[in-house]
Amino acid sequence: MRGFLLNRLSQSLVLLVIVSIIGFIILSLIPGGPLSQYARDPSMTQQDMERLAEQLGLNRPLWIQYFDWVWRLVQGDWGRSFRDGTSVLAVIGRHIFATLLLMGTSTVIAIAIGTWIGIRGATHRYSMFDYLATIGAMVALSIPTFWFGLVGIYVFSLQLGWVPAGNMYTIGDGSVLDYLHHLILPSVVLSLVHVAVWSRYMRTATLDAISQDFVKTARAKGLTERRILLKHVVGNALLPMITLAGVQLPSILTGALVTETVFTWPGMGRLFLDSLGYSDYPVVMGLLIFSAILVILGNLIADIVVAIVDPRIRLA
Amino acid sequence: MTALAISTAPSRWWHSRAVIRFISHRLALLGLAMITLLTLACVLGPYLLPYDSLHIDLRARFAPPMTGNHYLGTDPLGRDLAARLLMAGRISLLVGFSAMLLSIVIGTLVGVVAGYRGGWISAVLMRTVDGFLSFPSIFLVLALAAALRPSPVMITVIIAITKWMEVARIVEAEVRSLREREFVQAGRMLGLSGAHIMFREILPNAMGPIIVAASLTVARAILLEAYISFLGYGIQPPLPSWGNMLNGAQKYLASAPWLAIIPGAAITIAVTSFNFIGDGLRDALDVRDDHI
Numbered sequence: 001m002r003g004f005l006l007n008r009l010s011q012s013l014v015l016l017v018i019v020s021i022i023g024f025i026i027l028s029l030i031p032g033g034p035l036s037q038y039a040r041d042p043s044m045t046q047q048d049m050e051r052l053a054e055q056l057g058l059n060r061p062l063w064i065q066y067f068d069w070v071w072r073l074v075q076g077d078w079g080r081s082f083r084d085g086t087s088v089l090a091v092i093g094r095h096i097f098a099t100l101l102l103m104g105t106s107t108v109i110a111i112a113i114g115t116w117i118g119i120r121g122a123t124h125r126y127s128m129f130d131y132l133a134t135i136g137a138m139v140a141l142s143i144p145t146f147w148f149g150l151v152g153i154y155v156f157s158l159q160l161g162w163v164p165a166g167n168m169y170t171i172g173d174g175s176v177l178d179y180l181h182h183l184i185l186p187s188v189v190l191s192l193v194h195v196a197v198w199s200r201y202m203r204t205a206t207l208d209a210i211s212q213d214f215v216k217t218a219r220a221k222g223l224t225e226r227r228i229l230l231k232h233v234v235g236n237a238l239l240p241m242i243t244l245a246g247v248q249l250p251s252i253l254t255g256a257l258v259t260e261t262v263f264t265w266p267g268m269g270r271l272f273l274d275s276l277g278y279s280d281y282p283v284v285m286g287l288l289i290f291s292a293i294l295v296i297l298g299n300l301i302a303d304i305v306v307a308i309v310d311p312r313i314r315l316a
Numbered sequence: 317m318t319a320l321a322i323s324t325a326p327s328r329w330w331h332s333r334a335v336i337r338f339i340s341h342r343l344a345l346l347g348l349a350m351i352t353l354l355t356l357a358c359v360l361g362p363y364l365l366p367y368d369s370l371h372i373d374l375r376a377r378f379a380p381p382m383t384g385n386h387y388l389g390t391d392p393l394g395r396d397l398a399a400r401l402l403m404a405g406r407i408s409l410l411v412g413f414s415a416m417l418l419s420i421v422i423g424t425l426v427g428v429v430a431g432y433r434g435g436w437i438s439a440v441l442m443r444t445v446d447g448f449l450s451f452p453s454i455f456l457v458l459a460l461a462a463a464l465r466p467s468p469v470m471i472t473v474i475i476a477i478t479k480w481m482e483v484a485r486i487v488e489a490e491v492r493s494l495r496e497r498e499f500v501q502a503g504r505m506l507g508l509s510g511a512h513i514m515f516r517e518i519l520p521n522a523m524g525p526i527i528v529a530a531s532l533t534v535a536r537a538i539l540l541e542a543y544i545s546f547l548g549y550g551i552q553p554p555l556p557s558w559g560n561m562l563n564g565a566q567k568y569l570a571s572a573p574w575l576a577i578i579p580g581a582a583i584t585i586a587v588t589s590f591n592f593i594g595d596g597l598r599d600a601l602d603v604r605d606d607h608i
Binding site: 014015018019022023027029030135139142143144146148151153154158249253258261272273276287288291292 | 343443444447448450451452453454455456458459460462463464535539542543546547549559562565566569570573576577579580583584587588591592595
């Protein structure tokens with residue numbers, strides 16, 4: 001187990017380094033550089049610009065800037081936002097709850113509905129339900145999340161008035177019910193694609209489990225179909241789904257980015273887009289690294305859980 | 317000449333059985349019909365419509381669909397939505413298709429070399445691919461799109477950069493399974509060069525998964541272009557694309573919902589069609605695929 005963890009962690013570390021270097025190079029390519037916002041201000045003189053570059057250390061060679069950034073990063077200093085000077089970690093900290101709330105809720109919805117559809121599709125194979133679920137999943141995978149969000153807002157908030165059209169809470173309210181009310185539509189929108197993915201994988205996994213010998217044994221013992229399904233099939237089919245939850249993380253994060261934009265949800269995705277628009281490089285780089293760490297941790301946890309739950313896996 | 321005779325020996329993927337299976341796949345045919353119609357409409361439509369996609373008419377702003385000759389209504393500048401939608405379709409379909417071609421070429425090259433050579437080359441290449449696939453690349457893609465001037469060609473390249481890895485993974489797995497087959501060993505014994513074996517002997521036999529991947533990659537490329545353009549970093553106005561038509565539409569959701577609904581429906585129809593076609597091809601070519 002320890003060797004496995006060390007191996008995975010070192011691989012992840014290499015990936016983090018590569019990603020951060022690429023991110024650094026990309027950001028250095030942006031025309032005008034980090035000071036492009038200031039350059040638009042007519043009252044900024046050439047001297048002001050140079051002084052600012054000097055202050056922020058932007059006049060040094062790129063690789064020195066990179067090593068300096070990494071060195072501070074390791075020490076817990078992720079830099080300060082160009083916009084208001086608050087520390088990057090604090091800025092991310094202000095936005096992480098909203099994103100995790102949205103991603104968590106939509107993952108729960110996706111797993112609940114997707115698992116049910118998948119199991120039913122497998123037990124009623126080639127039925128009308130299975131057929132419609134298959135087509136439905138393919139269509140759901142083809143719908144752009146942001147468009148689904150816009151249509152959802154149009155129908156459920158503008159026409160029917162059931163849910164708010166955006167934001168995480170009503171200013172001055174902020175009760176749990178108020179949060180839930182705001183959460184419903186964006187989390188359902190974000191979960192659509194993942195319901196499709198989960199249902200397809202769950203169907204395959206259930207079919208795999210049904211054809212196993214232990215199911216035949218259970219039938220031979222005279223157990224009821226219901227008991228076989230719940231105790232022997234679903235338990236085994238859910239195992240690979242734990243890994244899938246980890247694998248799906250980047251995709252959920254991508255979905256959260258556009259969902260947050262459409263619903264003016266104060267999470268990390270919107271923070272990233274805002275920061276990119278303002279050329280706020282410290283925050284952009286911070287989010288790049290933070291999201292990578294989040295995904296790596298998610299996958300690692302999924303692997304560990306599988307190893308604990310599945311007695312067949314013995315990690316050397 | 318003997319080498320030539322042997323190289324044509326392996327079974328071909330365009331066996332008539334595959335064609336029959338594809339035709340009997342109703343969803344795939346539906347997808348093919350929809351995408352043909354959509355492409356024809358985008359290519360020919362702009363010549364047939366009464367309005368030019370760039371014609372601004374401030375007296376006809378926000379006309380709802382079916383107002384006079386504005387079949388799909390007009391946008392905030394009074395431009396005809398139908399004309400804009402079809403011009404945008406040209407861009408979106410072209411970008412999606414070109415990005416697919418580029419990612420298939422890169423992915424196939426990497427996949428064939430990694431799968432055939434094996435060893436450390438394969439280890440390095442495939443570990444890199446796995447790493448990037450497990451990473452939320454949308455952040456890098458958006459930063460890249462913000463950094464480079466987003467011309468349609470640039471967007472195409474950016475999309476291809478993120479999509480070739482899935483292709484590489486599929487091709488690598490297929491080539492690895494073909495590497496030890498008799499016809500490859502025969503080629504080696506005949507003293508054929510590595511490049512000849514990889515691209516003339518193995519590649520034709522790995523076409524099934526590549527064709528399926530191509531169809532699904534078009535779908536994903538169109539979606540990614542829509543995402544980037546919707547967020548404002550993709551195709552830049554006045555050039556229309558389905559994604560950037562939705563970019564400003566949210567503001568007018570209450571007063572002019574058709575501005576948001578129609579372009580998104582076009583994206584969904586196009587992407588669904590390519591996914592249906594991919595599904596049909598997968599059945600027809602007998603490709604086992606763990607991806608959706």
